[in-house]
Amino acid sequence: MMNIPKGTKDVLPSDSYKWQYVENAAREVAQLFHLKEIRTPTFEHTELFHRGVGDTTDVVTKEMYTFKDKGDRSITLKPEGTAGAARSFIENGMGNGVLPAKMFYITPAFRYERPQAGRLREFHQFGVEIFGAKGAQTDAEAILIADALLKKLGLKVKLYINSIGCPTCRAEYNKALKAFFAPHLENLCYDCKTRYEKNPLRLLDCKEEDCQKVNANAPLMLDYLCEDCKTHFEDLKKCLQLANVEYEINPRIVRGLDYYTRTVFEFVSTSIGAQGTVCGGGRYDGLIEQLGGNPTPAVGFAAGLERLLMVMEQSGVNAPEAPKPTVYLAGMDDECRKKAFAIACALRGSGVFAEIDHMDRSVKAQFKYADKIGAKYVAVIGGNELAEGVMNVKNMANGESEKVSFDGAVAYFSNN
Numbered sequence: 001m002m003n004i005p006k007g008t009k010d011v012l013p014s015d016s017y018k019w020q021y022v023e024n025a026a027r028e029v030a031q032l033f034h035l036k037e038i039r040t041p042t043f044e045h046t047e048l049f050h051r052g053v054g055d056t057t058d059v060v061t062k063e064m065y066t067f068k069d070k071g072d073r074s075i076t077l078k079p080e081g082t083a084g085a086a087r088s089f090i091e092n093g094m095g096n097g098v099l100p101a102k103m104f105y106i107t108p109a110f111r112y113e114r115p116q117a118g119r120l121r122e123f124h125q126f127g128v129e130i131f132g133a134k135g136a137q138t139d140a141e142a143i144l145i146a147d148a149l150l151k152k153l154g155l156k157v158k159l160y161i162n163s164i165g166c167p168t169c170r171a172e173y174n175k176a177l178k179a180f181f182a183p184h185l186e187n188l189c190y191d192c193k194t195r196y197e198k199n200p201l202r203l204l205d206c207k208e209e210d211c212q213k214v215n216a217n218a219p220l221m222l223d224y225l226c227e228d229c230k231t232h233f234e235d236l237k238k239c240l241q242l243a244n245v246e247y248e249i250n251p252r253i254v255r256g257l258d259y260y261t262r263t264v265f266e267f268v269s270t271s272i273g274a275q276g277t278v279c280g281g282g283r284y285d286g287l288i289e290q291l292g293g294n295p296t297p298a299v300g301f302a303a304g305l306e307r308l309l310m311v312m313e314q315s316g317v318n319a320p321e322a323p324k325p326t327v328y329l330a331g332m333d334d335e336c337r338k339k340a341f342a343i344a345c346a347l348r349g350s351g352v353f354a355e356i357d358h359m360d361r362s363v364k365a366q367f368k369y370a371d372k373i374g375a376k377y378v379a380v381i382g383g384n385e386l387a388e389g390v391m392n393v394k395n396m397a398n399g400e401s402e403k404v405s406f407d408g409a410v411a412y413f414s415n416n
């Protein structure tokens, strides 16, 4: 017996309609906001994530799937989508084209984590990146895209926003953080000691209970914002009010990745507790430059598809079921089955959803099967029908039957 690797999941044929529903909803929302799809490779040079996600993040220090390929290159399966999109933006000179560059993706992502409900090693994200626009209105738009998708899916969520400032004001804040944490260093976890040295902001994101206790009294970035960052945050709030989107300021959100500046936000489900964060994002004005491009402001977010599906399930939101066959063609004997086969070919050629027997079942068993798969009509061809050139068509909803000629099948089922 071969088993599926830990932390991965199959999407079974019987369930894939739910995924398609969420993906289609994401694509429709993306189009409304003038986002075009970008597809980047599943793996990139490891270096991209070291520079683009950050050496002090959990993602880079603990969670990446990194290996040497046969050419001795260090390769990493993408743990998120932003770094690849940013690399592509630079490599393809999109900054010299029409700005802003608004794009979205639906991608698998890989992180070596402890698997739990809503936390997998291969998961999927719907992500949005907008490159080239610096105003808070664009931050608001990123938030509105996520909000539109969540509303379209009928999910109850809460939006939390915060600002983590810019390199200028964060330098002051980092000093304050270090001064605050210095007397507590002994009580912090091993990772936090490194964070303290390399990137104090990350201290606030620690999930260890003891560290969180200390964090509770830490100074807040919002109290250290410079004038420009303050104005930006005020402008964001104004835009969200104009859009009638409710939000709550959560001064403790710092987000998991290193490249964020100013706006950060999260949408959290109100119907589940653990792993309730369905979407996270923010502004990352430093990223493109950090990856070797010309300084380019940017904002984006990613929503976890497994989390969206989990929240849908837990809050009783059902995706519309997959389409059912319009007609099932049942044949009495071999000759009739061949006729059913030929008519099914003609029907499908005209775009009618048709199914036939593949299991050599009796007509009675074929009926049962047709009912099970939810066929709207069952068309039976027996010896008499074959001779007359007709089939006996039963409407499965009301039980009524009528005769339809072989030649008239396409017209009949195209209109029904």
Ligand code: ATP
Pocket (backbone or CB within 6 Å): 080, 111, 113, 118, 119, 120, 121, 122, 123, 124, 125, 255, 256, 257, 275, 277, 278, 279, 280, 281, 302, 303, 304, 305, 306, 307
């Ligand atoms: P968390 O704090 O839950 O670990 P994160 O900050 O690491 O989240 P991001 O890197 O911002 O998450 O990823 C964006 C979204 O992707 C998350 O809000 C979540 O919906 C989803 N996500 C992240 N990691 C996983 C995972 N291991 N399995 C499933 N979904 C995930």
Ligand code: MG
Pocket (backbone or CB within 6 Å): 058, 256
């Ligand atoms: Mg994480």
